[in-house]
Amino acid sequence: MADPTNPDSKAASRDGLVVAALAGLVAATVLVGALVPGRTAHGPVSGPEPAGDMACLEWSDGCRVCQRLPEGPACSLPGIACTPDVPRCLRRAGG
The missing domain is CATH 1.20.5 (Single alpha-helices involved in coiled-coils or other helix-helix interfaces)
Structure with a gap:
């Protein structure tokens, strides 16, 4: 007291x-x-391209980068002030 x-x-x-x-x-x-x-867990960039394109091994929307791994797609975390752009393929199978 x-x-x-x-x-x-x-x-x-x-x-x-x-x-x-x-x-x-x-x-x-x-x-x-x-x-x-x-929200759902961090996964691949939404949309049919390039995440749905099995020949695309790595893609980005300008905020995060995703790679296609044997276990499934894996993506980095986006920056706090990032505004995503249209996803585009960065690396394709076979060069």
Whole structure:
């Protein structure tokens, strides 16, 4: 319990309250992030070209680069301020 005559005791009590409030805010944010349905996982660039073209081994929309691997397409993460362009094939099978 805080001692009203001791200013350090009031500050410690207030600090504890601030820490508890921040912990509650972080917990609520994580809970909302876990419960709210999000977008689909990062996959190949959408659209029939070039992701649908099996001869295209690597493509990009200017924000992320995707490669066709034996396990399936794998894409890099886009930059935070990137505006995607029309996807185009960067590397085709057979040169």
